[in-house]
Amino acid sequence: MKVAAYGAALAALAGTASAAKETGTFAVLRFTNKQLTKGRIDPIASPGKPSSHVHTVMGGSGFSMNATGEDLMNSKCSNTMVKGDFSNYWFPSLYFMDPVDKKLEDVPVHYVNVYYFFEESDDDIKPFPVGLRMLAGDPWTRTPPSSAETNLDPSKGDIVNVKWTCPRQNPNGPAWPEDSDGSMAGIGDPVAKDQGVGFPHVDCDGFASPLRADIHMPSCYKPEAGLENYKENMAWPTMNENGKLNCKEGEIHVPHLFYEVYWDTPKFSDRWTPGQGKQPFVLSTGDATGYSSHADFMAGWDEELLQHIIDTCNAGTLGMDTCPGLFYGLNDDDCTIESEVDEKVDGILDALPGNCPILGWDYGLDGLEHLIPDEGVFDPAPTSKPSDQPAPSSSVAADPEEPTAAPKLKPELGAVFAQSQKSKPAAPKSTEKPKPAPKPTEAPKPASKPEPTKKMETVWETATVTAYVYAETSSGVSAAVNDNRKGSTVFEYAGCYKDTEERALSGLVNPDIGEVSNEKCILYCMKAGFSLAGTEYGGECYCGNELAVSEKLDEGACALPCDGDEAATCGGDWALSVYSAKGEAKIKSRKSRRHLHAHHLHGHRRSYL
Numbered sequence: 001m002k003v004a005a006y007g008a009a010l011a012a013l014a015g016t017a018s019a020a021k022e023t024g025t026f027a028v029l030r031f032t033n034k035q036l037t038k039g040r041i042d043p044i045a046s047p048g049k050p051s052s053h054v055h056t057v058m059g060g061s062g063f064s065m066n067a068t069g070e071d072l073m074n075s076k077c078s079n080t081m082v083k084g085d086f087s088n089y090w091f092p093s094l095y096f097m098d099p100v101d102k103k104l105e106d107v108p109v110h111y112v113n114v115y116y117f118f119e120e121s122d123d124d125i126k127p128f129p130v131g132l133r134m135l136a137g138d139p140w141t142r143t144p145p146s147s148a149e150t151n152l153d154p155s156k157g158d159i160v161n162v163k164w165t166c167p168r169q170n171p172n173g174p175a176w177p178e179d180s181d182g183s184m185a186g187i188g189d190p191v192a193k194d195q196g197v198g199f200p201h202v203d204c205d206g207f208a209s210p211l212r213a214d215i216h217m218p219s220c221y222k223p224e225a226g227l228e229n230y231k232e233n234m235a236w237p238t239m240n241e242n243g244k245l246n247c248k249e250g251e252i253h254v255p256h257l258f259y260e261v262y263w264d265t266p267k268f269s270d271r272w273t274p275g276q277g278k279q280p281f282v283l284s285t286g287d288a289t290g291y292s293s294h295a296d297f298m299a300g301w302d303e304e305l306l307q308h309i310i311d312t313c314n315a316g317t318l319g320m321d322t323c324p325g326l327f328y329g330l331n332d333d334d335c336t337i338e339s340e341v342d343e344k345v346d347g348i349l350d351a352l353p354g355n356c357p358i359l360g361w362d363y364g365l366d367g368l369e370h371l372i373p374d375e376g377v378f379d380p381a382p383t384s385k386p387s388d389q390p391a392p393s394s395s396v397a398a399d400p401e402e403p404t405a406a407p408k409l410k411p412e413l414g415a416v417f418a419q420s421q422k423s424k425p426a427a428p429k430s431t432e433k434p435k436p437a438p439k440p441t442e443a444p445k446p447a448s449k450p451e452p453t454k455k456m457e458t459v460w461e462t463a464t465v466t467a468y469v470y471a472e473t474s475s476g477v478s479a480a481v482n483d484n485r486k487g488s489t490v491f492e493y494a495g496c497y498k499d500t501e502e503r504a505l506s507g508l509v510n511p512d513i514g515e516v517s518n519e520k521c522i523l524y525c526m527k528a529g530f531s532l533a534g535t536e537y538g539g540e541c542y543c544g545n546e547l548a549v550s551e552k553l554d555e556g557a558c559a560l561p562c563d564g565d566e567a568a569t570c571g572g573d574w575a576l577s578v579y580s581a582k583g584e585a586k587i588k589s590r591k592s593r594r595h596l597h598a599h600h601l602h603g604h605r606r607s608y609l
Contacts (some may be wrong), residue, residue, distance in 0.1 A: 026512070027320040036078075037339050040055070055281075058080070059090060063075075104350070105347065129221070163210065175196065182198060183359050217258070219247070245378045285356055289360035305327050499542075499550070499574045503548070504547050504576055506542075516535055532585060547586065557575040
């Protein structure tokens with residue numbers, strides 16, 4: 001039953017014909033605390049038993065070894081900021097191996113972002129059906145993919161959907177060895193210099209942005225395969241001649257998820273020597289290469305709410321929590337549960353939990369064959385993939401049938417765990433060692449905002465799409481300043497300026513305008529009423545009325561070709577090519593400015609389009 005407060009609005013949506021996504025939009029889902037739980041639990045690949053390796057888990061408290069979509073919808077709390085999302089998001093944990101004593105220590109999660117991309121498509125974008133299971137990445141690979149550049153379109157070659165990003169305060173030299181072939185060290189992306197495949201060999205010490213795992217998930221659900229068949233139920237969309245990403249007939253286009261997992265690696269920066277072609281971090285799979293990074297997802301959304309977000313929200317990096325009209329409001333409190341597997345996973349360890357052997361690079365590969373499950377690695381089937389091209393090299397894999405160790409299950413969290421979670425709330429405000437069975441802390445419930453009804457129906461009805469349209473480039477726009485910095489006849493080039501995590505231009509942060517050129521960005525910002533426009537990293541656009549927390553840079557810092565006009569340059573790495581009506585840009589210092597964690601989409605936009 002629809003809640004009365006939203007009845008009229010929802011009725012209007014239900015009565016409106018569906019529309020395809022004419023332009024891509026996105027919103028970043030954030031979390032109230034660093035983890036829901038941590039342990040060898042994976043209800044997708046290892047249901048009903050401990051998994052082979054440790055995962056860090058986010059989302060709803062209904063998570064368990066035996067979790068189903070119904071269990072997630074019966075969660076007592078969730079650490080997603082948006083109320084009504086009881087989904088679970090999980091990924092392998094990270095450990096530091098001390099170069100001296102070879103002991104292992106857990107690396108804390110710094111924070112997690114999950115991007116929800118609503119792709120430009122001729123398809124209707126639909127919410128995830130409750131209980132949908134997805135797994136992206138191969139937990140057992142120790143070899144690099146065919147390329148270090150992101151590729152999510154199977155018609156353009158092998159899928160490369162798993163990478164690492166290494167933000168640095170003062171980049172000095174490449175983050176990956178320049179001559180690496182991937183056999184003894186990771187490989188840097190030749191275009192996005194702060195990205196690569198495999199672990200970097202330098203200290204990733206970016207401000208509020210340390211070492212980051214990047215994982216994209218496919219967005220075409222194949223209903224004939226079923227919700228639980230994670231090996232065969234997802235495919236990648238392909239781009240048509242009009243630049244739209246479409247799924248195959250019979251498939252359902254769902255949001256494209258992109259995980260950003262930031263790890264607090266600077267905590268260990270004084271205990272190893274960067275830049276020597278080696279690095280000290282190890283995934284919980286026993287992987288010293290980083291190639292086995294992966295991510296899991298089980299859907300537990302209020303589907304009506306997610307459809308509303310798909311249709312109406314383009315909050316971008318400001319966060320999904322800023323989307324208009326969220327039915328149930330926001331979660332403010334921490335949400336944690338205790339792990340079902342009674343073993344030590346944090347602190348100083350002699351071996352990885354589950355006794356996963358450390359393999360890859362200097363450690364060799366002997367014994368890897370004993371870890372790989374008999375059924376092998378599954379790659380999601382591509383949509384409209386040419387038959388003469390090889391299958392994607394990195395997408396989905398299964399955990400072994402049996403774990404490598406048999407830890408003790410906590411009695412109160414054993415076979416009855418899934419059922420007990422329905423009556424036993426999760427522990428609030430504790431990310432280290434949560435206590436079992438405390439009362440969950442819920443945010444006060446405003447009278448005007450109803451609680452989620454936790455509906456489980458999956459009805460592919462449609463709703464109005466509010467298009468986010470950008471200004472088209474006029475053929476009358478001509479060059480200004482010089483040949484390599486094309487501007488507009490109205491705005492003039494003001495110079496190259498430093499950008500920061502706090503954003504020098506914060507009026508509009510990287511709106512979706514397609515392939516970026518200076519002209520497109522200028523026209524978009526003008527139409528939106530801003531007096532300054534800036535392009536960055538070859539393909540990002542920013543608007544504002546003042547430059548905050550910035551300084552003028554040498555012109556050589558703004559030398560990356562524009563994605564939408566290779567004859568022009570659009571800023572650089574943390575460097576903005578700024579334009580204004582008079583070719584002037586005044587810098588205004590802001591001593592107190594809320595940090596929104598609006599991190600660069602370096603590579604995200606390329607990956608998304």
